Amino acid sequence: MLSSVAERIYWAARYLERAENTARLVSVYDSLLLDLPRGIDISWYNLVELNSATEAFAEHYRVRDERNVVKFLLADADHGGALVNSLRMVRENLRTTRDVFAPEVWEFVNDLFYFATDNVAQGTGRKLRHQFTGGIIRGCEQVNGQIAATTSRDAPWQFIQLGRHLERADMTTRILDAGAVALLQSAERAQVNLGQIVWGHVLRSLSAELAYRRAVRVRVAGPEVANFLLNDAFFPRTIRFCREQVGSAIRLLPGSESMLGALEEVAAVYYPIASVDDLGQAFRDYLNEIQIRIGTMHERIRDAWFAQH
Amino acid sequence: MTLDWKHYDSGALFDELISSPGNARAPARRLVAYLASLSDAEIESRRRMAEATIRQMGVSFTVYSEEGNIDRAWPFDIIPRTIAARQWREVEAGLKQRLRALNRFIDDIYHDQRIIADGVFPAEVLAQSKNFRPECVGVSPPFGVWAHICGTDLVRDERGRFFVLEDNLRVPSGVAYMLENRAITKRVLPELFESDAILPVSDYPARLFDMLAALSPRKLSNPGIVVLTPGIYNSAYFEHAFLAQQMGVELVEGRDLVVGDDDCVYMRTIAGRERVDVIYRRIDDLFLDPEVFNPESTLGVPGLMRAWRAGRVALANAPGAGVADDKVVYAYVPHMIEYYLGEKPLLANVETFLCADPEQRAYVLDHLDELVVKPANESGGYGMLVGPHATKKERAEFARRIQADPRNYIAQPTLKLSVAPTLVDGGRLEPRHLDLRPFVLQAEDMYVTTGGLTRVALRKGSLVVNSSQGGGSKDTWIVDTDAK
Known part of the structure; x- marks a missing residue:
């Protein structure tokens, strides 16, 4: 398999995952803000900070309100991380690797891309936002389903797995961070059930509510949710699950020995969470550390398989 | 309301589908009768279906403009153009004859230049040729064939006679659109494929693959074949990807390839280097190898010409094949056919x-x-x-x-190019000029596509069929009117 093709597939998977997660993030924030008690003020701008996009935002916007943030995250042609641009990148990367996937994959990606560009105004407005984000998530799952149903489990598949799970792990840390920061911001005026509302939305944004209840069997609380999303072995969006998927993919690729060592290194960071007090700034730093290590993992993958020998 | 065939009139021009208003030609009879049975609303819904299909299949081409490159949906007319199979077989024979002579000519030019010595082709024309490559002199590609893939532009005059307008021997494009046009039409007018004897076009990728495999310097059951593209910003990128996918070979860019110290070409893979035997290159000669041609080129592969001259890799088309793809050289093709083959040309040149x-x-x-x-x-x-x-x-x-x-x-x-009924705004039929680009393959054997790519000038009265300049296309049906 060509190095350049491996790289494009990896990026196609990452961008597809990113598009889906962006839709999830906007969707959950939307409903979170509706659920918040009066007087609690959580800013949409958090989403910009979570995505490490404050500089890009500042280049084009002054006011940090809902309208601008949502437009920036979903529709802004100048923002590389905007949802429509992620989907454009999926399309561009797949266009250059069409010989790897079944034609239906390409058709679904086109459908999804045009759905996004034709309807993005729904997403930036408030009334139909839920339909729009729902449509994006559905479309992404359709593409993933089509890929899963028609792709041989040889090298190309492993690069999809790598891209998807690195991106997913990254986003799970960001969504956890979203929960943490929301609670930190409103700490002074905290009400009894605020934590429950926020962490419930964190779970819902990852479609993890049911899995959490089955696995943890307690009411939704910060430390349990955080531990679940970090360490659960079975739910497909937890950090642990993603790490194990990355490991399995690496084992099936040529020259994997040195890479497994790199993965061990990435995994060798542990932060025990026992109570709500453990979800403060130290928790945010920990999440940040995971993100940095995911970045390192990406570099190792790039050097091992994408670099031009 | 239905399409008004009685008042559709192409005047003195040759119309591909009708012989006079209301009378369809034999290969178009079922098609015209069927279209006449559809209501306006039904025609409109088929047209929309074609549009949606094109978008979904991602059939596009790139237009270069000052505002940047725009990826446009492929302009397509749902009404096919028909040709009788019996007539097509004659054209096919003429195309094969022509390409055989052209390849003999190219091989001669890069070796003894007998045609010049014998006074049939003037030395001055060659001396001023922009596509003659001194770097290719003395090279002997397999089977003496240089132009392995040729896209020949055919037109018909007011009497319906076929003429060759030009021979595209460098990196001819359009064949993917021919295949996609058929795929679209099968979705849009499926009923006709049940009743009419429309010959299939789908074996082109397999034929292309076989032709390329035959060029391999290593006699392997599964030689390393790649399609070399200049990349996503090339107007024909869609086609490069399409053909690689259809043949099940790698689509590569210059940076994916490297020439080793052994003069062999390798591609860079996740498991190291892998040998490449045949390159179907869609990059112009001058960008192929910065060591020999344009040193600024980042599209090509340093050392590629060295590998080719050493016979370690086959290039299709061979570098320098374009020497015969020149509108001045074109004028001499009938002479070449007589000179090399001792035959009368079966297909005429335009004066x-x-x-x-x-x-x-x-x-x-x-x-x-x-x-x-x-x-x-x-x-x-x-x-x-x-x-x-x-x-x-x-x-x-x-x-x-x-x-x-x-x-x-x-x-x-100025030829009175033939026309065919084309759906225009408002759901009406109007005659539009068209041409036809069949593709001819040659290695050990020869193959001609069944029909080709029909390009149509969508602007009224226009003779320019190029997609970059307001042209569109139609599916081309070779209809076996003798079939029961």
């Missing part, structure tokens, strides 16, 4: 005036308002003058250009 010749030049300058003037080496329909449609100022400008560089211009009579 061509060479501006390099003083007498012919004088005629051209006197008759600019009747002629089409073309530069010898442009493609895509650029830089030409359609005399009858041009302004006085444009004609004066061309007269100046011809006098400044006569070798670079040829002129041809």
